[in-house]
Amino acid sequence: MGRIELNSVEKWFGDVQVIKGIDLQIDDSEFVVFVGPSGCGKSTLLRMIGGLEETSRGAIVIDGTDVTDQPPHQRGLTMVFQSYALYPHMSVRDNMGFSLKTAGAPKKEIADKVNRAADILKLGPYLDRRPKELSGGQRQRVAIGRSIVRDPTAFLFDEPLSNLDAALRVEMRYEIAKLHRNLDKTMIYVTHDQVEAMTLADRIVVLDYGTVAQVGTPKELYAHPANLFVAQFIGSPS
Numbered sequence: 001m002g003r004i005e006l007n008s009v010e011k012w013f014g015d016v017q018v019i020k021g022i023d024l025q026i027d028d029s030e031f032v033v034f035v036g037p038s039g040c041g042k043s044t045l046l047r048m049i050g051g052l053e054e055t056s057r058g059a060i061v062i063d064g065t066d067v068t069d070q071p072p073h074q075r076g077l078t079m080v081f082q083s084y085a086l087y088p089h090m091s092v093r094d095n096m097g098f099s100l101k102t103a104g105a106p107k108k109e110i111a112d113k114v115n116r117a118a119d120i121l122k123l124g125p126y127l128d129r130r131p132k133e134l135s136g137g138q139r140q141r142v143a144i145g146r147s148i149v150r151d152p153t154a155f156l157f158d159e160p161l162s163n164l165d166a167a168l169r170v171e172m173r174y175e176i177a178k179l180h181r182n183l184d185k186t187m188i189y190v191t192h193d194q195v196e197a198m199t200l201a202d203r204i205v206v207l208d209y210g211t212v213a214q215v216g217t218p219k220e221l222y223a224h225p226a227n228l229f230v231a232q233f234i235g236s237p238s
């Protein structure tokens, strides 16, 4: 579970086309990174997959089901953003368990899932704190923890580390790589940071203003960039 297909997906804002017919197959448990310059459509494409943005044309298929017209909560995915949007008045524990609580899950199940996520993210000592008593990196971990407890089919990350300072960004990058190894779930990760893309991705999708410039493993893109745009973006020597 966690296979995501994009079939000739397009997005129009009024008469401006920002996604120009994208085809892509993402395998179960794959870590796929969307990279490209600011404004090239990374967030829009990710939000379409998550259902936060309507798809103008084409289809999005998850594990064989066409979800193009399904609302976000029916897609079994979760999104992690750069702004953590934690509830300030709630403890870390309650922030992480909130979605399960509103879905009516039993207390024991909520506690177990929150504890498991806290273990993975080393948040155990902080469960009774409020968000304002945490560092930026810890808050981002809580935001990720909140996603883990929902046991999604796939994780969608939109530049989750861009608010962190350089050292913390490196640390959290390792955390996310470890999370992927631990959970073995499909992850789609948007960034404009080449180093993040090269180190995290099984495959990189380079976007060039609404079209796919190239798809490949970090090695393939580095060794054989399809064109100058990709070469410059990936920073390969050719």
Ligand code: ADP
Binding pocket: 013, 018, 036, 037, 038, 039, 040, 041, 042, 043, 044, 045
């Ligand atoms: P990225 O995440 O790669 O920086 P976005 O997906 O945010 O790019 O934006 C892609 C293009 O779509 C940009 O030109 C942006 O201005 C435009 N865009 C994004 N959201 C909207 C919107 N709600 N209405 C109109 N244009 C939008």
Ligand code: MG
Binding pocket: 042, 043, 044
């Ligand atoms: Mg964006």
